[in-house]
Amino acid sequence: xxxxxxxxxxxxxxxxxxxxxxxLEDLAKEAALGAVADAVIQPSTxxxxxxxxxxxxxxxxxxxxxxxxxxxxxxxPPSTRVxxxxxxGGLAVLQAEMALLSGMYQTVLVxxxxxMTDDTNGVTTILSSAADAAxxxxxxxxxxxxxxxxxxxxxxxxxxxxxxxxxxxxHSHALxxxxxxxxxxITPDQVEKSMLVADPLRILDCSPITDGAAAVxxxxxxxxxxxxxxxxxxxxxxxxxxxxxxxxxxxQSTVDxxxxxxxxxxxxxxxxxxxxxxxxxxxxxxxxMEDLGFCKRGTAATAVLKEETTLSQYRQxxxxxxxxxxxxxxxxxxxxxxxxxxxxxxxxxxxxxxxLLRENSDFSVGLTHNVGGSGATAVVHIxxxxxx
Amino acid sequence: xxxxxxxxxxxxxxxxxxxxxxxLEDLAKEAALGAVADAVIQPSTxxxxxxxxxxxxxxxxxxxxxxxxxxxxxxxPPSTRVxxxxxxGGLAVLQAEMALLSGMYQTVLVxxxxxMTDDTNGVTTILSSAADAAxxxxxxxxxxxxxxxxxxxxxxxxxxxxxxxxxxxxHSHALxxxxxxxxxxITPDQVEKSMLVADPLRILDCSPITDGAAAVxxxxxxxxxxxxxxxxxxxxxxxxxxxxxxxxxxxQSTVDxxxxxxxxxxxxxxxxxxxxxxxxxxxxxxxxMEDLGFCKRGTAATAVLKEETTLSQYRQxxxxxxxxxxxxxxxxxxxxxxxxxxxxxxxxxxxxxxxLLRENSDFSVGLTHNVGGSGATAVVHIxxxxxx
Numbered sequence: 217x218x219x220x221x222x223x224x225x226x227x228x229x230x231x232x233x234x235x236x237x238x239x240l241e242d243l244a245k246e247a248a249l250g251a252v253a254d255a256v257i258q259p260s261t262x263x264x265x266x267x268x269x270x271x272x273x274x275x276x277x278x279x280x281x282x283x284x285x286x287x288x289x290x291x292x293p294p295s296t297r298v299x300x301x302x303x304x305g306g307l308a309v310l311q312a313e314m315a316l317l318s319g320m321y322q323t324v325l326v327x328x329x330x331x332m333t334d335d336t337n338g339v340t341t342i343l344s345s346a347a348d349a350a351x352x353x354x355x356x357x358x359x360x361x362x363x364x365x366x367x368x369x370x371x372x373x374x375x376x377x378x379x380x381x382x383x384x385x386x387h388s389h390a391l392x393x394x395x396x397x398x399x400x401x402i403t404p405d406q407v408e409k410s411m412l413v414a415d416p417l418r419i420l421d422c423s424p425i426t427d428g429a430a431a432v433x434x435x436x437x438x439x440x441x442x443x444x445x446x447x448x449x450x451x452x453x454x455x456x457x458x459x460x461x462x463x464x465x466x467x468q469s470t471v472d473x474x475x476x477x478x479x480x481x482x483x484x485x486x487x488x489x490x491x492x493x494x495x496x497x498x499x500x501x502x503x504x505m506e507d508l509g510f511c512k513r514g515t516a517a518t519a520v521l522k523e524e525t526t527l528s529q530y531r532q533x534x535x536x537x538x539x540x541x542x543x544x545x546x547x548x549x550x551x552x553x554x555x556x557x558x559x560x561x562x563x564x565x566x567x568x569x570x571x572l573l574r575e576n577s578d579f580s581v582g583l584t585h586n587v588g589g590s591g592a593t594a595v596v597h598i599x600x601x602x603x604x
Numbered sequence: 605x606x607x608x609x610x611x612x613x614x615x616x617x618x619x620x621x622x623x624x625x626x627x628l629e630d631l632a633k634e635a636a637l638g639a640v641a642d643a644v645i646q647p648s649t650x651x652x653x654x655x656x657x658x659x660x661x662x663x664x665x666x667x668x669x670x671x672x673x674x675x676x677x678x679x680x681p682p683s684t685r686v687x688x689x690x691x692x693g694g695l696a697v698l699q700a701e702m703a704l705l706s707g708m709y710q711t712v713l714v715x716x717x718x719x720m721t722d723d724t725n726g727v728t729t730i731l732s733s734a735a736d737a738a739x740x741x742x743x744x745x746x747x748x749x750x751x752x753x754x755x756x757x758x759x760x761x762x763x764x765x766x767x768x769x770x771x772x773x774x775h776s777h778a779l780x781x782x783x784x785x786x787x788x789x790i791t792p793d794q795v796e797k798s799m800l801v802a803d804p805l806r807i808l809d810c811s812p813i814t815d816g817a818a819a820v821x822x823x824x825x826x827x828x829x830x831x832x833x834x835x836x837x838x839x840x841x842x843x844x845x846x847x848x849x850x851x852x853x854x855x856q857s858t859v860d861x862x863x864x865x866x867x868x869x870x871x872x873x874x875x876x877x878x879x880x881x882x883x884x885x886x887x888x889x890x891x892x893m894e895d896l897g898f899c900k901r902g903t904a905a906t907a908v909l910k911e912e913t914t915l916s917q918y919r920q921x922x923x924x925x926x927x928x929x930x931x932x933x934x935x936x937x938x939x940x941x942x943x944x945x946x947x948x949x950x951x952x953x954x955x956x957x958x959x960l961l962r963e964n965s966d967f968s969v970g971l972t973h974n975v976g977g978s979g980a981t982a983v984v985h986i987x988x989x990x991x992x
Binding site: 239241270271273274276277278279280282283284286287292293294295296297298299300301307311314315317318319320341342344345346347348349350451452453454455456460468469472588589592593 | 627629658659661662664665666667668670671672674675680681682683684685686687688689695699702703705706707708729730732733734735736737738839840841842843844848856860976977980981
C-alpha cells in the first residue's frame with residue numbers, strides 16, 4: 217500500500233430526480249465524461265473503470281454495464297461492474313482504490329448509475345432483492361427499517377420527533393444543492409402527518425425513487441491545486457437477514473467499516489467535520505450517527521433535536537450560533553432530499569464531499585457512509601483537503 | 605505488483621446440471637466451504653471474498669450475493685459481487701488478484717455461482733440483458749453468435765463440420781469429468797441433424813442451461829506441495845453491440861486480454877499445453893483458437909477437423925498418436941458438455957485447470973478464457989505448475 221493517498225481529480229453529478237427523458241446510458245455517459253472533463257485530463261488517461269450499479273438488469277433489462285461504460289471511450293479500458301445493493305457505488309470506489317494500490321493502474325474512473333423510474337410498480341420488489349430472498353421472503357425495505365426503528369425507539373426511548381427533524385434538516389440542506397431531487401423545505405409536523413408506510417415510518421421518512429449518476433476520477437498522481445485525497449476506507453458486512461444478528465439497534469457492518477477507515481486515515485470520529493451518511497430512511501441516519509462514533513449509543517436523537525448536525529443557516533432554534541462538536545450531516549440533502557439512485561449514491565457521496573472540501577473553507581476532513589440493504593454491507597471513506 | 609505469483613491453494617466445483625433440489629445458496633455454500641477445506645486452512649484465514657454472478661437478481665430475486673456468501677463465515681469477511689455477464693466468474697478472480705496485489709489481503713476466496721433452471725421460460729430474455737438493450741433490442745444470444753458464425757464461414761470458408769466436431773470433442777472430453785452436466789458422447793452427424801436454433805447454430809452447438817458453483821482460494825503465501833500459480837492475467841473489452849465493431853470474425857476483447865496475460869506470464873501461445881476456452885456456442889471455440897493465437901486466422905477449422913485439440917484417447921482418426929503443437933482444448937468438456945452456469949464458469953475454469961495441473965503430469969502450463977456476452981468482456985488467465 218505504497219500509493220496512499222489517492223487523489224480525487226475530477227467529479228461529476230447529474231441531476232437527480234424523475235428523469236423520464238434520460239436513459240440509463242445517457243446518465244452514465246454524462247457522469248463519466250463530465251468527471252474526466254473536470255479532472256482536466258485526456259480520456260485516454262483512464263486506464264480502468266469501475267461501475268457501481270444495483271439492478272439495471274431488473275430495472276432496464278441491461279446487465280454488463282462495465283462493457284457499456286467502457287465503450288464511451290475509444291480505447292475501451294478494462295471495466296468492472298460491482299454490486300452490493302445500495303452500497304454498490306461506495307464499493308465500486310473501494311475496488312478502484314484497491315486496483316490503484318495494486319500498482320496495476322495510476323488513474324481510474326468510477327461511475328455509479330441507476331435508472332429507477334421506468335417501472336415504478338416493480339421498484340419495491342426489485343429493491344427487495346437486496347434482502348435475504350429465502351429468510352425474509354416478501355419483506356420490503358420500509359418494513360425492515362421500520363422494525364429497526366421500533367427496536368431503537370423501544371431500547372432508547374428514541375422520540376419520533378427526532379426522525380421528523382432529520383427529514384426536515386435534510387430537505388433544508390438540499391435547498392442549496394442544484395442537483396437535488398427535492399429542493400423544498402418540509403416541517404417535522406408535515407413528516408408526522410404524512411402517509412404511514414410501515415409503522416413508525418411515514419412517506420416523508422423515506423428516500424425517494426430516483427434516476428441519476430455520479431462519477432469520480434481517482435489517481436495516485438497529484439495534478440491539481442486544492443486536491444482532495446481519499447485517506448482511509450473500510451468495508452464491513454452483516455448477515456442479510458435481521459433474525460440472525462446480535463443487535464437490531466446498530467449495524468455492525470458500519471461499526472467495522474468505520475473502524476478500518478479511521479485507522480487507515482489515522483482519524484477519530486471527533487476529527488470529522490462533515491459527513492454524508494446513508495439515510496435511506498430517517499432512522500438510518502440515527503443509526504449512522506451512533507455506529508460511526510459521532511454520538512454515544514442512544515444519544516443521537518438528542519443531538520438531532522438540538523440541531524447539532526444542521527447547517528447553521530438552517531437552524532430553527534435559539535442555538536443559531538452553536539458550534540457543535542458533531543459533524544454537519546448530509547450537507548447535500550442526503551438520500552432523503554438529494555435523492556437515492558441506489559447504485560449511484562455511494563459515488564455521489566464521494567463526489568459531493570470532494571467538491572465541498574474543495575470549495576468550502578469551513579471543512580477540511582469529511583466522511584462518507586454507504587449502506588447496502590438493511591446493513592449487510594457498509595462502506596466508509598474518509599476524505600481530506602490537501603495541497604498539491 | 606510485488607506479490608506475483610498468486611497461488612491457487614484450494615478448489616471446489618459442485619455438480620453441474622439441472623439441480624432442482626439445490627438452491628443458489630446451497631450451491632454457493634458447498635463451493636465456498638469446499639474450497640476452504642481443500643486449501644487445508646481455517647475458515648478465519650479468509651480475509652476477503654469476491655463473488656462472480658451474472659443474474660441472481662433476475663433468476664432468483666436475490667442480489668447482494670457478496671453479503672450472502674460472507675455470512676457463511678462467522679467472521680463475516682468483506683465481500684464483493686462482480687458482474688460482467690458470462691465473464692463474471694473470470695472477472696471476480698481478476699478482482700481478487702488485484703486485491704492481493706494491493707497488499708490489503710494475503711488470502712482471499714472467489715466463488716462463482718448461478719442457479720438458472722428455476723425459470724427456464726425466462727432464461728433467454730435474462731441472458732439477453734448481457735447484450736446492448738437499446739441497440740440490439742430483442743436479440744438473443746444464439747442469434748448474435750449465429751451472425752458471428754455466418755461471417756466467419758463466409759470470410760474463411762469455414763466448414764459446418766468443424767463446429768460439429770467441436771461439440772463431439774467436448775462431449776467426449778466430459779466423459780471423464782464427474783461434475784459435468786452431459787457425460788455422453790455425441791457424433792458430428794447428430795449435431796448436424798439436431799434442431800435448428802439460429803442458422804447455422806443447432807441445439808447441439810449450444811451450451812446448456814445449468815445450475816452450479818465453483819470456488820478457489822487464492823493466496824500470496826505458498827503452503828502446499830505441487831502448488832499451482834496464477835502467473836498472468838488480462839482483461840479486454842469490446843462494444844456491446846456488434847454493429848459498432850471493426851471485425852465480426854474475431855473478438856478484440858480476447859486478443860487484448862490474451863496479449864496482457866501472455867506478457868505478464870512471459871509466455872507465448874505455443875507454450876500453452878491445455879486451455880479451457882469459452883465455448884458458449886461451438887463457433888466461439890473456433891474464434892477463441894484464433895484470438896488466443898493458437899492458430900492463424902481462418903485455420904482453426906482445419907486443426908479441429910484434424911482433431912489436433914482432442915485428447916488422444918478420444919481421437920477417431922488415424923492420427924491417434926499425433927503429437928500436436930496445439931493445446932488440448934476444453935479438457936473438462938467446456939461450457940458445451942460440462943455445462944455453463946454463467947457466473948460460475950470463469951471460476952470453474954480456474955478451479956478445473958488447477959486440478960489438472962496438480963494431478964496430470966502431461967501438463968505444466970494452462971490457460972483459461974472467459975467471455976461476457978457476445979465478446980464485450982474477455983478475461984484470460986495463465987496458470988503454471990510449481991513446487992513449494
